[in-house]
Amino acid sequence: MRIGELSARTGVPAATIKYYVREGLLSGGERRSHNQVEYGEDHVRRLRLVRAMVEVGSVPIAKVREVLAEIEEPDRDLDSTLGVASRALSQHRVPAERPAEEDLELAQDVVRRRGWHALPADHDYMWTLADAIRRLRELGLADMVDMTGEYARAAEIVAEFDLALLSTRQERDEILEAMVVGTVLGDAIFEALRRIAQAEVSGRVYLRGQRNPKEEE
Secondary structure, eight states, X not given: XXXXXXXXXXXXXHHHHHHHHHTTSSOOOEEEETTEEEOOHHHHHHHHHHHIIIIISOOOHHHHHHHHHHHTOTTOOHHHHHHHHHHHHOOSOOOSSOOOHHHHHHHHHHHHHTTOOSSOTTSXXXXXXXXXXXXXXXXXXXXXXXXXXHHHHHHHHHXXXXXXXXXXXXXXXXXXXXXXXXXXXXXXXXXXXXXXXXXXXXXXXXXXXXXXXXXXX
């Protein structure tokens, strides 16, 4: 297909496609003549993945290039590849210094209680969790630390749903694209639903005594 058809199929302007090629995010097409370049289905899939990271995930171009370089490692399995893309999408700052052992132990305890074994204590996500626990303690909200187990239970339900959706895809780039888009928009959906649920439950708890019994009949 010519660049115009590639643009129409992916929704990416031709000028942007050429920019992605120059930046090394997309391989060049097969040149058939001095003014004709052909693109294939591999370009469609890769362009959709790049677009998902740049436009949906707001991942900087330089970071996208790093992610693509890592996921193209021939010996990298899909589980590891998904981890690379997931870390690129993380919006939370990883602590610059190792968290206190007390907070890391609490973070590990939350993970152990769910029977999870995938990540070591020095992983970025574990440090982020430990840092959040530290902040809760410093703010005098230790009781919220006890609730992290419930957050973990809810997170596992969402993660199982996420992976079930990915399993319906076959091509590697299609799986990665679905993960990127699903993570970013899934986070937005989950946050919105959480706020809606908070409003609903708050009304039940705090407004119950203020309602006129006749209004509920």
